[in-house]
Amino acid sequence: MKTVKSREAVLEEVFDAVSRAVTPLPQEADAEKEFALKQISRLESVLGEDGTRIYFIGSAARDTGLAGDRDIDLFVAYPTRFERDYIVERTKRAIAAVLPGKWEMHYAEHPYFQAVIEGFKVEIIPCFHAVPNSPIKSAVDRSPLHMDYLQKRLSVGQKRDVRVLKLLLKRAGVYGAEASIGGFSGLLCEYLVLNYRSLYGLILASASWRPPVVVDIEAIYPNASPLEVSCRFSGAPLVVVDAIDATRNAAAAVSSYSLAVFSSLSSAILVSKNPAAFFEPHPFVQLLPSKAKLLLKKRGTSVELLQVPIPANLVEDVYHPQVRKAAESLASALQRAGFRLVGWNYRVVDGKALLLFESFDGMLPKLRVVQGPPVWFGAQVEKFVSAHARGVVRGPFIVGERVAVELLQDNVSLAEELSRLCSSEEISFGANLGPAFRRVSAADAFSGAGLELLSIYLSKKSFWFSSK
Structure with missing residues (x-):
């Protein structure tokens, strides 16, 4: 009689096969650790005093990294009596003295140093000593504690x-x-x-x-x-x-x-x-311009793209939330204006942010319905009716439990409304972006980064729903 494997047994077989493909070979893992220890030894020769300690931390150190990652994270932990600026500068001088390479300073909560040495992407992060569940001086101070906790368990x-x-x-x-x-x-x-x-x-x-x-x-x-x-x-x-x-x-x-x-x-x-x-990999396939145009025609909607330059000195964790906030603010403003959005998306590439908006309506109708407060709030209803005393073509009247009026408005296209919003003060664009958004031309929308964003948007699909 054929034995039926349990679901757990079936998945464990798959996990084993995947693990064999993604686990670094013993020589790869040994080379990572040997390289890290060599760099630690060099740094200790100039930093191993005043209670300063250097830790090899992260997935490579805990044997949870994927084959080919080659990321080495070294944390230089200083006593808390020092100030942040001092430990950053001292780490910088130590690196220059004993670790030759093309080092770059990057910024998260505070500066850290990055270089590629012998094929390894090395990051050296200055931090302070810390103990569990006690106040810390910087967010990265926890990393040595995470290493100790997880390595033991x-x-x-x-x-x-x-x-x-x-x-x-x-x-x-x-x-x-x-x-x-x-x-x-x-x-x-x-x-x-x-x-x-x-x-x-x-x-x-x-x-x-x-x-x-x-x-x-x-x-x-x-x-x-x-x-x-x-x-x-x-x-x-x-x-x-x-x-x-x-x-x-x-x-x-x-x-x-x-x-x-x-x-x-x-x-x-x-x-x-x-x-x-x-x-298995699910590679992105960019649409041909003709295919993208055909799909948009079939959808019968209106699509507009905007772009804005990203300042060169901004790191991803600073500019990305601002781009997303700008996209969300524009989408909300379009909906308030009466456009029925199908969706929106954005992408940052080649030093610029691209934003895409798709609407069921390419043009707003002349008639606009404005809903006010529930009738139970008399004072607010009075203010609403007074504010809409002119230009009303029907109303005020009650819809459900809210007062409403109908107004006439100019025919405004999606492109025109986006242009107006980008030059207005209605939108929060973030501290570093400003109102420098401009419309992407049709030619640019179907080439380069514009076509890439369109392809991502039009091809959106969660693969696991068809992996039955």
Whole structure:
């Protein structure tokens, strides 16, 4: 009699196969550690005093990295008696003295240093010594504590599961805590696998997640409801209470969209006849201009693209939220003006942000219905009626429980309204963008970055819904 494998056994076979493909070879992992220790030794020769310590931290150090990543993160931890500017400058001088290379200074919460040496992408981050659940001087101070906590607890099998989880999230486009992704960081992957004991356990649980979701590994809030814990962390859809800092949500970067993607992905892989397909690449195929034009014609909608230059000195985590905020503000303003949006999207490429808006209406009708407050609020109703005393073609009258009027307006196209909004003060464009948005011409919309954004927008599809 043929034995039917359990769902867990089927998925474990797939996880094993994926793990063999994404796990660094022993010589690769050894080379990473040997390289990191060599750099640490060099830095210690000029920094190994005054209680300063250097740590090799991150997925490569914990054996949870993917083959070919070649990322080396070194944290230089100073005593807290020093000031931030001092530790940055001292680290900079030490690097110049013992680590030759083309180093660049980057900025997150505070400066860090990056270079490519012998094929490794090396980051050196100055920080301060810290102890669990105590005040810190900078966000990166927690990293050595995370290293110690996870290295002591993750089993060999769980490290395998973390690597497989990372690939699964990458394929779905939700791996990475960068502002442009709003997804799951490597650290978060490790916490989740640790909490649910295995990748299968995590997938089984996440398939039935309903926000707010709370993961409290150390039972720091044992008597609080998920909603109460979420409220402590600004109403985040996913809260993973940091095991070494009870005031921090390790999943703060995860957007509602990314949480929904992972839950949906988990549900699908649990019933899929071909779970291996979830780990296969899904390459982006750019549409030909003729194909993009044909698809837009079939949709019968109106599409407009805007672009704005990104200042060269801005890093992604600064400019990306501003671009998104501008896109959201423009979309809301268009809807308030009466345009019925199908959707919108944006992309940053080649030093500029491109924004796309699609509307059912290419032109606003002459008639506009304006809804006011519920009739129960007499004073507000009076103000509304008084404010709309002129130009009314019908009304005031009641719709449902609200007072409303009908007005005549000029015929305005989607392009005209976007142009007006971009030169007005109605929109919050962010501190670094300003009102420098301009309309993308038809020729540019169907070539280069414009065509790429159109292709992404028109080809949008969540692959796991067809990976049955």
